[in-house]
Amino acid sequence: MPFIPHTDSDVRAMLDAIGAPDTDALFEEIPANLRAPGLPGIPVAMNEMEVGRLLMGLAARDGRPLNFIGAGAYEHHIPAAVWSIVTRGEFYSAYTPYQAEASQGTLQLLYEYQTMMASLTGLDISNASLYDGASGLAEACLMAVRANRKSKSQRILLPVALNPTYRDVAQVIAGNQNLAFELLPYDAKSGQTLVAALEKYTGQDITAVVLQQPNFFGTLEDVDAVTDWAHANNALMIGVVNPTSLAVLKPPGQWGQLGADIAVGDGQPLGVPLSSGGPYFGFMATRTEHVRQMPGRIIGRTLDLDGKPGFSLTLQAREQHIRRSKATSNICTNQGLLVTAATIYMSLLGPHGLAQVAATSMQRTQQLVDALTRIPGVRLAFDAPRFHEAVLLLDRPVAPVLEALARRGVIGGVDISARYPSLGHALLTCATETRTLADIDTYARALGEALRNAAAAA
Amino acid sequence: MSNVPADLRFMKSHEWARLEADGTITIGISDHAQQALGDLVFVEAPEPGRRVNAGEACAVVESVKAASDVYSPVSGEVVAANADLGGQPELINQDPYGAGWIMRVRPDDKAQFASMLDAAAYSAALAAETH
Numbered sequence: 283m284p285f286i287p288h289t290d291s292d293v294r295a296m297l298d299a300i301g302a303p304d305t306d307a308l309f310e311e312i313p314a315n316l317r318a319p320g321l322p323g324i325p326v327a328m329n330e331m332e333v334g335r336l337l338m339g340l341a342a343r344d345g346r347p348l349n350f351i352g353a354g355a356y357e358h359h360i361p362a363a364v365w366s367i368v369t370r371g372e373f374y375s376a377y378t379p380y381q382a383e384a385s386q387g388t389l390q391l392l393y394e395y396q397t398m399m400a401s402l403t404g405l406d407i408s409n410a411s412l413y414d415g416a417s418g419l420a421e422a423c424l425m426a427v428r429a430n431r432k433s434k435s436q437r438i439l440l441p442v443a444l445n446p447t448y449r450d451v452a453q454v455i456a457g458n459q460n461l462a463f464e465l466l467p468y469d470a471k472s473g474q475t476l477v478a479a480l481e482k483y484t485g486q487d488i489t490a491v492v493l494q495q496p497n498f499f500g501t502l503e504d505v506d507a508v509t510d511w512a513h514a515n516n517a518l519m520i521g522v523v524n525p526t527s528l529a530v531l532k533p534p535g536q537w538g539q540l541g542a543d544i545a546v547g548d549g550q551p552l553g554v555p556l557s558s559g560g561p562y563f564g565f566m567a568t569r570t571e572h573v574r575q576m577p578g579r580i581i582g583r584t585l586d587l588d589g590k591p592g593f594s595l596t597l598q599a600r601e602q603h604i605r606r607s608k609a610t611s612n613i614c615t616n617q618g619l620l621v622t623a624a625t626i627y628m629s630l631l632g633p634h635g636l637a638q639v640a641a642t643s644m645q646r647t648q649q650l651v652d653a654l655t656r657i658p659g660v661r662l663a664f665d666a667p668r669f670h671e672a673v674l675l676l677d678r679p680v681a682p683v684l685e686a687l688a689r690r691g692v693i694g695g696v697d698i699s700a701r702y703p704s705l706g707h708a709l710l711t712c713a714t715e716t717r718t719l720a721d722i723d724t725y726a727r728a729l730g731e732a733l734r735n736a737a738a739a740a
Numbered sequence: 741m742s743n744v745p746a747d748l749r750f751m752k753s754h755e756w757a758r759l760e761a762d763g764t765i766t767i768g769i770s771d772h773a774q775q776a777l778g779d780l781v782f783v784e785a786p787e788p789g790r791r792v793n794a795g796e797a798c799a800v801v802e803s804v805k806a807a808s809d810v811y812s813p814v815s816g817e818v819v820a821a822n823a824d825l826g827g828q829p830e831l832i833n834q835d836p837y838g839a840g841w842i843m844r845v846r847p848d849d850k851a852q853f854a855s856m857l858d859a860a861a862y863s864a865a866l867a868a869e870t871h
Contacts (some may be wrong), residue, residue: 608809
């Protein structure tokens with residue numbers, strides 16, 4: 283479907299039809315003192331060639347470092363076919379279609395995506411995506427308040443071991459809607475959220491409990507115990523999950539005796555490049571009983587008047603173009619382009635391929651941990667089983683060590699000491715299937731040298 | 741022309757109410773409202789035991805076109821919700837004043853019921869709305 287902007291003569295014809303002299307006249311009701319006088323600080327327009335040259339130059343400054351950062355976004359191999367298909371003209375729109383049913387191919391793709399995500403999360407139904415994982419969690423918290431009709435408190439329990447950025451975003455979006463977040467501590471030895479910390483809330487009105495699997499430290503949580511506690515206390519269970527991990531871990535729909543109520547997460551690991559932080563996409567799945575409280579678009583399969591199968595938007599009455607201020611969300615959209623990439627990625631890998639990615643990433647992280655903890659001054663923070671990420675404790679501040687590694691072409695991980703001061707000098711590091719044993723050896727040698735040099739200089 | 745039973749009271753927002761012998765008030769949406777909404781596909785009724793205030797949105801009726809709030813005409817406690825609507829929201833289309841009732845509220849003050857529109861006043865309001 284072509285998306286062609288209006289020509290000057292189209293604009294003139296429309297202005298003439300409504301009797302306006304020019305487009306500025308359409309904005310006259312906005313007082314002059316509230317209008318931006320231009321965009322100070324924005325340089326003059328560049329043509330495509332100039333922009334291309336500028337961006338290539340900026341990209342070259344990054345070099346080609348070996349990346350061991352995870353912390354919410356993961357470098358996985360993306361088969362070349364994924365983005366060659368995504369960038370076909372028929373798919374290449376980042377946005378949700380307005381005349382949706384005219385774009386049957388787009389709707390079919392979104393329907394296939396929803397089917398895959400429902401299968402991956404073990405839940406009944408998925409929406410057509412959200413902005414990203416962090417805003418997805420905020421949406422899940424707001425949804426839980428609407429869906430949990432036994433609860434009036436709007437109190438939601440969040441683990442300290444949840445990705446702190448997700449906690450920040452949930453606070454910004456949902457905190458202003460009178461949701462109260464209370465923090466669940468983690469066990470200093472295992473890195474797992476303390477199930478015993480739930481006890482003091484037993485019998486209280488709690489709207490929902492959030493648990494991230496694997497958690498921010500890469501540690502696997504006791505999802506069954508927390509889910510069962512939530513349901514026994516009339517709280518809904520929200521799982522924040524890594525989609526790659528679901529190929530090998532128990533899906534949220536099977537947590538505890540009843541399964542989680544809502545699963546959300548960031549879809550980036552499914553075929554979306556790191557791209558310096560975005561755009562990514564969020565996913566959300568739930569049980570049928572909560573579907574009318576789920577934000578976002580949902581595509582359904584139906585039959586047309588001739589009995590032929592087709593796809594349409596469904597359950598739209600909950601959405602903002604119909605329900606206005608009372609819609610399930612007024613901040614969400616879907617991320618059509620990235621969902622297209624994820625759908626093609628999943629269809630190319632299949633369940634077995636995705637499980638291989640997950641298992642290999644786990645193995646590589648274990649090999650990384652083994653190699654790095656052999657270095658004097660490096661030890662593992664937590665002893666519980668993990669997925670493809672780990673927290674290491676150094677014998678000196680992390681930031682200068684990371685700088686020394688970067689000079690050797692190694693991006694060693696994220697310094698999480700400031701967010702988790704009780705851990706000390708804490709480094710969150712990750713190896714996916716894209717890191718080879720030689721890469722791990724390069725990292726280990728660079729880290730050993732950096733620590734020796736730092737010790738010698740001290 | 742929609743049906744406006746003479747023995748009921750109404751709100752301008754198209755709810756009807758009937759005072760029962762036990763002092764509770766049964767609430768639903770009018771024939772006019774169900775016609776305007778079209779085929780209903782879902783009804784979200786309040787939990788029994790919930791406190792509602794007069795004019796507070798306490799149920800949602802969803803058709804293929806729109807999801808609309810249903811307001812309580814009186815303050816009080818919800819004592820019953822029509823469980824049949826969970827599986828058969830179309831009861832509201834078929835029998836808005838009978839099997840399509842939505843909820844029953846025990847009012848704090850029956851005067852709030854008495855101050856609602858009577859059938860003649862609601863019919864006049866409908867006539868004014870369509871002109």
